[in-house]
Amino acid sequence: MKGNDKNGLKKGPWTPEEDRILVDYIHKHGHSKWKSVPALAGLNRCGKSCRLRWTNYLRPNIKRGNFSSEEEQLIIDLHALMGNKWSAIARHLPGRTDNEVKNLWNSRLKRKLIQMGIDPITHEPLTDPRLHQLLAAASFSNLINNPLDIVNALMLQSDAVATLAKSLHLSHNMLQALASTPTPMASQDPTKACSTSNEYQFGSSSSSLPVNVPNLDTTPQPIPPMAPRPTIVDDHHETNNITNPSSTTLQEWDDFMDGGEASEPYWRDII
DNA sequence: AACTATACCAACCGCGAATTG
DNA sequence: GCAATTCGCGGTTGGTATAGT
Numbered sequence: 392m393k394g395n396d397k398n399g400l401k402k403g404p405w406t407p408e409e410d411r412i413l414v415d416y417i418h419k420h421g422h423s424k425w426k427s428v429p430a431l432a433g434l435n436r437c438g439k440s441c442r443l444r445w446t447n448y449l450r451p452n453i454k455r456g457n458f459s460s461e462e463e464q465l466i467i468d469l470h471a472l473m474g475n476k477w478s479a480i481a482r483h484l485p486g487r488t489d490n491e492v493k494n495l496w497n498s499r500l501k502r503k504l505i506q507m508g509i510d511p512i513t514h515e516p517l518t519d520p521r522l523h524q525l526l527a528a529a530s531f532s533n534l535i536n537n538p539l540d541i542v543n544a545l546m547l548q549s550d551a552v553a554t555l556a557k558s559l560h561l562s563h564n565m566l567q568a569l570a571s572t573p574t575p576m577a578s579q580d581p582t583k584a585c586s587t588s589n590e591y592q593f594g595s596s597s598s599s600l601p602v603n604v605p606n607l608d609t610t611p612q613p614i615p616p617m618a619p620r621p622t623i624v625d626d627h628h629e630t631n632n633i634t635n636p637s638s639t640t641l642q643e644w645d646d647f648m649d650g651g652e653a654s655e656p657y658w659r660d661i662i
Numbered sequence: 663a664a665c666t667a668t669a670c671c672a673a674c675c676g677c678g679a680a681t682t683g
Numbered sequence: 684g685c686a687a688t689t690c691g692c693g694g695t696t697g698g699t700a701t702a703g704t
Contacts, residue, residue: 490673
């Protein structure tokens with residue numbers, strides 16, 4: 392039957408009635424065993440489908456609607472730090488699910504970064520071949536319609552390439568600090584290390600977003616940016632910002648580097 | 663008005679980790 | 684200690700809405 396799997400379980404979109412049944416059941420009995428939830432609740436769904444529906448849609452305190460620019464910026468910052476750890480990123484955005492964050496990234500943020508000349512995977516400036524590759528893959532009609540944006544992206548790149556050289560220096564300092572500081576943290580997954588902070592702030596500039604991370608219990612620790620930090624700007628203002636590469640937040644990275652804050656002792660303190 | 667392309671989002675799938683017996 | 688089961692996560696797909704031609 393269409394819409395049912397081989398076990399006769401229903402697949403596809405949930406109906407309001409199914410939602411009501413699931414919510415009622417979980418409110419009364421909880422969900423200690425997802426596998427048994429559908430049978431006990433009287434739903435013709437698999438447990439996995441119930442769990443997904445609950446965590447991504449029905450759970451209390453889910454925040455629906457558009458992401459604010461602050462939330463978008465935070466996702467970019469966290470992605471630079473954690474990579475595709477959507478659940479970890481979502482934990483820092485109250486009311487948002489990993490699925491929502493992932494969808495936002497794949498549908499909008501990734502493209503925005505590419506337009507700004509930033510590699511969405513590494514968060515580093517795109518090299519020419521990589522830029523062409525991504526631009527081709529993304530088929531940006533708006534870029535094509537506005538050749539100025541391509542020029543802007545390339546200008547951003549030249550600005551960023553200089554920054555990249557400095558970031559290599561930073562990496563060197565980090566490695567030195569790691570090598571000379573025997574600590575368990577050095578061998579840990581940085582995402583795990585991050586998730587144990589109560590809060591952290593990106594960069595040292597005044598534009599850093601204060602990131603409140605609830606329900607975590609260790610000492611707050613400022614974490615510097617791991618990569619040039621692109622700032623998402625409103626579409627309506629994008630052109631104005633981009634036409635002046637020197638005014639981008641890459642400058643913040645420069646300041647961070649030039650200020651000597653990213654020296655080996657700095658990283659040793661962090662570690 | 664009809665068709666096509668694109669963007670967005672909900673849901674599914676498969677895999678690895680954690681838990682249980 | 685090990686196999687089976689359950690859960691959580693990230694990647695991907697498919698449906699729908701909207702914009703563009």
